[in-house]
Amino acid sequence: MSHSAQVVVIGGGQAGLAAGYHLRRLGLDFVILDAQATPGGAWQHAWHSLHLFSPAAYSSLPGRLMPAQTGQTYPDAQHVVEYLADYEKRYELPIERPVRVLGVHRDGRFLWVETDSGTWHARAVISATGTWWRPFLPAVPGQAAFGGRQLHTVEYHRPADFAGQRVIVVGGGNSGAQIAADLAYDTDLTWVTQRPSRFLADDIDGRVLFDVASARRRALDEGRTDTGGVASLGDIVAVPPVRQARDAGLLKASPMFLRLERDGVVWADGTRAEADAIVWCTGFRPALSHLAPLQLRGRRGHIATEGTRAVDEPRLHLLGYGDWTGPASATLIGVGRPAREAARGIADLLT
Ligand code: FAD
Numbered sequence: 604m605s606h607s608a609q610v611v612v613i614g615g616g617q618a619g620l621a622a623g624y625h626l627r628r629l630g631l632d633f634v635i636l637d638a639q640a641t642p643g644g645a646w647q648h649a650w651h652s653l654h655l656f657s658p659a660a661y662s663s664l665p666g667r668l669m670p671a672q673t674g675q676t677y678p679d680a681q682h683v684v685e686y687l688a689d690y691e692k693r694y695e696l697p698i699e700r701p702v703r704v705l706g707v708h709r710d711g712r713f714l715w716v717e718t719d720s721g722t723w724h725a726r727a728v729i730s731a732t733g734t735w736w737r738p739f740l741p742a743v744p745g746q747a748a749f750g751g752r753q754l755h756t757v758e759y760h761r762p763a764d765f766a767g768q769r770v771i772v773v774g775g776g777n778s779g780a781q782i783a784a785d786l787a788y789d790t791d792l793t794w795v796t797q798r799p800s801r802f803l804a805d806d807i808d809g810r811v812l813f814d815v816a817s818a819r820r821r822a823l824d825e826g827r828t829d830t831g832g833v834a835s836l837g838d839i840v841a842v843p844p845v846r847q848a849r850d851a852g853l854l855k856a857s858p859m860f861l862r863l864e865r866d867g868v869v870w871a872d873g874t875r876a877e878a879d880a881i882v883w884c885t886g887f888r889p890a891l892s893h894l895a896p897l898q899l900r901g902r903r904g905h906i907a908t909e910g911t912r913a914v915d916e917p918r919l920h921l922l923g924y925g926d927w928t929g930p931a932s933a934t935l936i937g938v939g940r941p942a943r944e945a946a947r948g949i950a951d952l953l954t
Contacts, residue, residue: 604721608634610949611716611725613704613893616644617687618731618923621664621938623696625946631953635696636718638703642691643684645735651761652785653680656777656840657809657936664690665939677808677842683935704732704893707919714918727949729911730894731922734887734933741885745863752880756782759882762789769793769877771868774884775800775856780839782884784848793857793876795868800856801838802849808840813936820930889924911945917952920945 610626612619615637626633641647654677655662659669662678669686672678678686691698708715713724738755746753756778768790772783775796783794794800822828839845848854860868860876867877891906899906899915907914911921911928921928922945923938931937 606634606721606723608632608723608725609953610634610727610729611636611714611723612729612731613707613716614644614731614733614923615639615642615691615698615700616646616731616733616923617664617935618733618932618938618942619644619729620687620691620694620696621942622729622731622920622922622945623691623698624665624694625943626949627694627696629946629950631946631950633697634723635698636702636704636716636723637698637700640701642688642698644687645733646680646683646687648735648757649680650756650759650782650785652844653781654678654842654844655680655683655809655935656842657813661810661813662935664935665942667693669935706896707894708896709916726953727918727920729920729922729945729949730891732890732893733923734889734925736890737888738883739886739888740883743863744861748865749863749867749878749881750865751867751878754880754882756882756884759884762786765790765880767791768879769867771795771860771876771878771881772884773859773881774886776838776884776886777840778886779884780845780854781842782882783854784845786882787848787851787853792853793878794854795859796856797859800854802841802845803839805841805846808842809934809936813931813934816931816937891924894919910948911941912948920948 609631610633612622612635615635619635623635658676659671659678663669667690672682703719704716706717707728714728716723738757759782762785766789770786770790771793772779773795786792861871862869869875897916899913901907905927908921908928913919922941923932925933929941932941
């Protein structure tokens with residue numbers, strides 16, 4: 604079956620919804636295709652204790668403030684899911700679910716969006732498929748020999764699944780620190796990080812990070828000296844559970860091990876640790892396989908963009924994958940601005 608819309612947005616997480624909000628304001632005809640059966644994007648799959656690293660008011664999409672969650676300064680993932688579900692209803696965003704986009708192709712004036720339930724032709728496409736669907740695992744010698752359980756952040760749910768087990772958590776970012784903190788009380792935990800763990804000061808949360816990133820962007824835009832990004836401040840936001848585990852002495856990071864063996868891991872100096880499970884909190888990559896037919900990937904695997912627009916395919920915009928598609932584009936509060944840019948760019952193109 605074939606359908607048409609001026610604009611097809613691929614992905615109905617926060618980035619797709621923010622795009623929909625601005626497309627609607629500009630009066631464009633669009634559809635959002637989302638592979639999930641229900642609203643909330645990646646947030647509906649997060650581990651049970653995950654909380655945002657910013658207060659609700661600093662985690663809002665354009666047009667509607669996220670309401671505070673009773674009793675929580677930092678809302679949990681379920682609260683975000685409810686907010687996103689309410690958002691798409693409130694703005695009556697035209698979302699088709701579950702629809703998985705398999706490939707985007709060029710054909711004359713149109714881009715053809717091939718899905719598992721028919722094809723859409725469109726004058727422009729916004730890709731907003733996130734990173735959750737493409738977990739990254741580093742190649743470490745002996746991985747196949749390890750006899751225990753190995754899982755990535757995306758498969759981790761709750762400490763009860765590992766009660767009493769020897770668990771190694773790999774990763775010095777926010778996911779690694781939060782999952783290590785989650786497991787610290789009920790398991791025999793080893794937390795492993797590539798470089799020494801760097802906690803941000805306790806009074807720094809997503810609010811401050813956003814302000815620092817915005818100030819840097821302004822400075823660069825105005826040709827002033829680079830003020831330095833958030834990376835210079837540290838890697839881990841000391842959200843309350845992380846702070847608690849750290850202060851209890853339960854979050855002491857060991858360096859990265861050299862290889863895995865059948866029963867556990869071995870460090871460079873020959874020290875060994877036995878393990879029942881390894882949780883790889885080693886990040887994500889943009890989920891862009893549906894754009895492969897357009898052949899736009901550059902050397903680093905990224906598609907070259909100017910703002911959100913793909914340099915080599917001006918009818919395509921990318922939203923939400925990382926700073927290369929707009930400053931703070933991969934955060935709730937940060938995606939609004941690049942979403943507006945993308946919608947305006949498309950409106951200009953279509954007129
Ligand atoms: P997603 O939420 O992943 O949504 C993408 C949607 O596209 C999904 O519904 C997916 O099913 C769909 N999709 C994918 N491929 C296809 C396809 N081929 N066809 C159709 N649909 C498709 N940000 C903050 O602002 N504050 C935080 O505290 C915060 N904490 C985070 C904690 C973790 C552990 C992680 C991983 C991220 C966090 N982020 C946070 C970052 C960011 O807000 C989230 O990653 C967010 O989910 C990104 O939204 P998105 O819309 O870009 O992608």
